[in-house]
Amino acid sequence: MSVLYIYKKYKSVRNALRNATRKLQKDEQKKVAMQCKKNLKIFWKYINSKRQIHDHIGNLKSLDKDGNMLTACTDSEKAEALYFVFFIFYCIFIFLLF
8 A cells, every 4th residue: 555545545534524523513503503592501501612621631651762651640741742752653654755
């Protein structure tokens, strides 16, 4: 399998997922719009759910350079763990492309 084939397959799946989630969101908004005249609680529940900020990322487990298991609890530790994972991934991905 070539990288181009995998990328095209990824794009088609990504676009299908994006269309499905947009359709679900649109259907939810239509449902709220239809019911809000009868029940204002549904409208305000929807509004308040969109106003909330969801920024909690659970503890991350990762390996350090020596192969020891680490648990990232603070935001800076989580950022460092994610940086390391994405750095390794993209270095390997770019290496495979060229």
